[in-house]
């Protein structure tokens with residue numbers, strides 16, 4: 391067969407383009423080729439009308455011409471499979487995928503098959519259209535496989551999702567092995583589905599694996615439900631809310647509970663200071679108090695609130711203990727040892743609530759030992775400021791003289807948080823301990839500070855009273 395100088399596809403593209411008409415560059419090439427479908431070497435030499443420029447282009451500079459032609463065209467889209475087969479206008483063969491290209495200079499349009507388009511690489515936008523098309527094809531194939539997968543177990547179309555929900559919301563923490571078996575089998579089911587959708591595979595084989603996995607999961611599920619039924623009334627069961635909290639705050643403890651068959655014990659309970667959990671056991675904790683003058687009355691944020699009322703505390707005192715400290719030292723035994731009781735000496739790190747009634751209750755309790763060392767604590771009724779009060783004392787002027795003098799009443803302001811901290815340490819202290827603690831404070835005050843006279847103190851009170859009134863005035867809005 392004779393060698394072709396211009397192929398059929400090239401000829402059609404050339405005839406539909408403008409570049410070839412440039413007489414200065416390509417001579418009479420465009421006009422002469424109008425009667426040809428292809429140009430063979432034989433015909434080229436037989437032809438008498440082609441001029442020298444046209445001959446030079448055909449023999450040696452075809453690339454320049456077709457580069458110019460290529461630049462006239464732009465891809466504007468492609469057919470999808472739904473359109474059916476479309477003929478390529480360059481080679482007349484039917485194609486599943488054709489690209490529509492548009493000539494910017496003369497508005498001609500051509501359908502070019504997916505093979506022919508490769509002969510003219512670099513036509514603008516074609517690569518992008520191909521990419522979009524490929525993505526769409528891939529997406530459609532995935533949709534098809536997703537539906538195929540769903541057909542496997544049509545009666546339980548959301549089986550995997552529902553099983554995951556069931557597991558996520560299971561009411562108690564399960565034993566370690568069962569928990570991990572369920573986790574693994576759910577992972578396998580999900581990855582079976584995901585892999586099939588993404589990459590395909592033998593559907594009968596997929597189906598067989600799916601039902602195998604499902605069978606194992608169903609067995610695990612009934613085992614889990616059975617464990618729940620048997621243990622649901624157990625005091626040491628770890629319910630979902632606590633389990634989730636442990637998982638976030640003490641992951642190792644969460645694991646330790648599972649390894650203990652899903653039950654809490656005195657070691658793991660030490661870390662169960664989740665307030666809702668502690669709150670749910672307050673009655674039980676209260677029943678384990680051996681000192682009958684103390685009782686648990688509720689919660690205040692992360693603190694358990696307690697109160698004490700006895701001959702020392704004629705006015706009840708309210709104090710708190712952090713759930714964390716409580717569970718670590720007391721709570722963990724209350725729930726695991728039926729012979730365990732606790733009292734004042736187990737209540738460490740307590741804090742007295744900063745209220746005026748607590749201040750008064752505490753002052754009332756420490757008054758007798760304080761008076762023995764000539765000290766008092768009082769609170770101003772107007773400004774609520776707190777003071778140490780040094781009571782007048784009779785002292786001899788010297789060892790050798792019988793002459794005595796009386797020291798004046800003295801006042802010293804106390805920072806509120808400091809005095810409550812001090813109180814908190816002494817809630818259960820004996821008179822002697824209180825006396826020693828404040829004697830130390832008194833001697834320190836005598837060494838380091840000047841006591842105010844009653845007049846000086848009253849003046850200061852007046853000033854702060856009027857200041858607070860003035861401040862209140864400043865905030866009164868204009869009527």
Ligand SMILES: [Zn+2]
Nearest residue numbers: 478481503506
């Ligand atoms: Zn073609």
